[in-house]
Amino acid sequence: MSKRILIVGGGLAGTIIANGLCRQLGKQIRKGDISITMIGTSDQHMYQPGLLYVPFGKIREAELFRDQRKVLDRRVPYHIDPATNIDVDANKVTTQSGKVHEYDYLVIATGSRLMPQNIPGMEEGAHWFYDLNGARKMRDALAEFDGGKIIVNVNAPHKCPVAPLEITFMLYDYLNEKGLMDKTEITYTYPIGRLHALEPVAEWAKPAMEKYGIKYETFFNTKEVDPVAKTITSEEGSTLPYDMLVTIPPHNGAEVITSSDLGVGGWVPTDKQKLLREGSDNVFICGDTTNIPISKAGSTAHFEADTIIDNLTSLLTEGRWARNYDGKVFCFVETGMKEGTYVWFDYTTPPDPGPPSQMIHWFKLAYNRLYWLSARGLL
Numbered sequence: 001m002s003k004r005i006l007i008v009g010g011g012l013a014g015t016i017i018a019n020g021l022c023r024q025l026g027k028q029i030r031k032g033d034i035s036i037t038m039i040g041t042s043d044q045h046m047y048q049p050g051l052l053y054v055p056f057g058k059i060r061e062a063e064l065f066r067d068q069r070k071v072l073d074r075r076v077p078y079h080i081d082p083a084t085n086i087d088v089d090a091n092k093v094t095t096q097s098g099k100v101h102e103y104d105y106l107v108i109a110t111g112s113r114l115m116p117q118n119i120p121g122m123e124e125g126a127h128w129f130y131d132l133n134g135a136r137k138m139r140d141a142l143a144e145f146d147g148g149k150i151i152v153n154v155n156a157p158h159k160c161p162v163a164p165l166e167i168t169f170m171l172y173d174y175l176n177e178k179g180l181m182d183k184t185e186i187t188y189t190y191p192i193g194r195l196h197a198l199e200p201v202a203e204w205a206k207p208a209m210e211k212y213g214i215k216y217e218t219f220f221n222t223k224e225v226d227p228v229a230k231t232i233t234s235e236e237g238s239t240l241p242y243d244m245l246v247t248i249p250p251h252n253g254a255e256v257i258t259s260s261d262l263g264v265g266g267w268v269p270t271d272k273q274k275l276l277r278e279g280s281d282n283v284f285i286c287g288d289t290t291n292i293p294i295s296k297a298g299s300t301a302h303f304e305a306d307t308i309i310d311n312l313t314s315l316l317t318e319g320r321w322a323r324n325y326d327g328k329v330f331c332f333v334e335t336g337m338k339e340g341t342y343v344w345f346d347y348t349t350p351p352d353p354g355p356p357s358q359m360i361h362w363f364k365l366a367y368n369r370l371y372w373l374s375a376r377g378l379l
């Protein structure tokens with residue numbers, strides 16, 4: 001009997017897995033022995049890392065999007081019909097239209113979502129660049145900014161752990177080039193006792209911020225924003241005034257995860273090496289949706305996806321497990337408008353950011369375009 005693979009979520013992880021499986025299992029798909037189906041929410045695929053450049057007018061919005069149908073292998077039927085219930089005991093997924101998809105193997109890749117509404121006043125008082133609307137508004141506000149206090153406020157959990165540092169250094173360069181740094185003060189706040197969750201990155205960031213006179217406050221867990229008084233207050237009792245507040249809002253996983261009782265906060269308990277849902281042997285979890293305590297990043301999702309492609313292929317064709325995920329993550333880090341560095345690490349090797357260079361910045365810009373090949377599984 002034909003084996004059915006169902007992928008819920010057509011973002012970065014789901015798409016790479018679908019395309020990769022088609023490459024590995026082409027013969028079986030042709031013979032009708034295996035089918036791959038995807039359920040998503042939109043006909044558009046967005047390259048989220050490109051949002052970082054929107055506030056500075058450094059990318060055209062059209063460059064962030066492709067038709068999902070064109071990114072996805074044509075052998076994968078794509079239903080724009082969000083999952084409303086995932087029943088891992090009965091091996092079926094129900095969608096908004098009422099359709100029920102049964103599966104032999106399920107991949108959950110529903111990502112994460114921004115929750116500024118979790119913090120009183122944040123939606124009204126803050127800017128962010130983590131979605132297109134927010135990035136557009138921040139671009140407009142930045143164009144009018146004429147000096148004053150900027151706070152870059154980081155809340156957890158959030159995806160792309162280096163993006164808050166990137167936006168801080170880019171803001172500095174952007175305002176410096178406009179001659180506004182003489183009358184601008186940038187303060188970076190972070191919820192734990194250092195500047196980044198990864199200690200070597202925190203140690204690297206501290207002197208870099210000090211070099212530019214960027215202030216910082218650690219142990220800052222946001223309690224509320226007062227959009228009228230223009231202040232932000234932490235649970236620890238600190239209140240900071242601002243002229244422009246740039247926040248990284250806290251995230252949750254997708255609603256369907258919580259409503260299907262698959263994980264608190266929308267994060268699915270996942271075996272960090274096998275990438276199987278804890279308690280399941282036919283439900284893989286990939287990307288931001290996992291509860292694995294490593295960076296929620298596109299690069300993480302990509303390395304996880306490669307592991308899942310190998311294991312699903314191996315299970316379906318040879319009946320055996322192929323390999324475990326080693327926790328690999330690789331991220332470019334913009335350290336200004338013209339320079340960048342990178343970090344890579346895995347479960348046993350800590351990150352070690354090197355000196356920034358213009359070449360690494362260009363690599364990041366090049367990857368922003370190459371992503372579309374990567375999503376198709378060609379890179």
Ligand SMILES: Cc1cc2nc3c(=O)[nH]c(=O)nc-3n(C[C@H](O)[C@H](O)[C@H](O)COP(=O)(O)OP(=O)(O)OC[C@H]3O[C@@H](n4cnc5c(N)ncnc54)[C@H](O)[C@@H]3O)c2cc1C
Nearest residue numbers: 009011012013048049082083110111160287288297298299
């Ligand atoms: C500003 C910014 C900068 C970033 N920079 C970097 C970077 O430099 N490097 C890096 O590695 N990462 C970066 N990231 C993070 C990266 O984009 C994400 O970690 C990555 O997209 C996660 O992939 P995913 O497939 O898990 O989730 P997503 O790509 O978000 O895909 C999830 C998909 O699931 C869909 N979905 C949700 N609910 C349902 C449902 N009920 N039914 C069906 N489908 C559903 C969503 O519509 C979405 O298409 C950045 C992110 C942002 C916002």
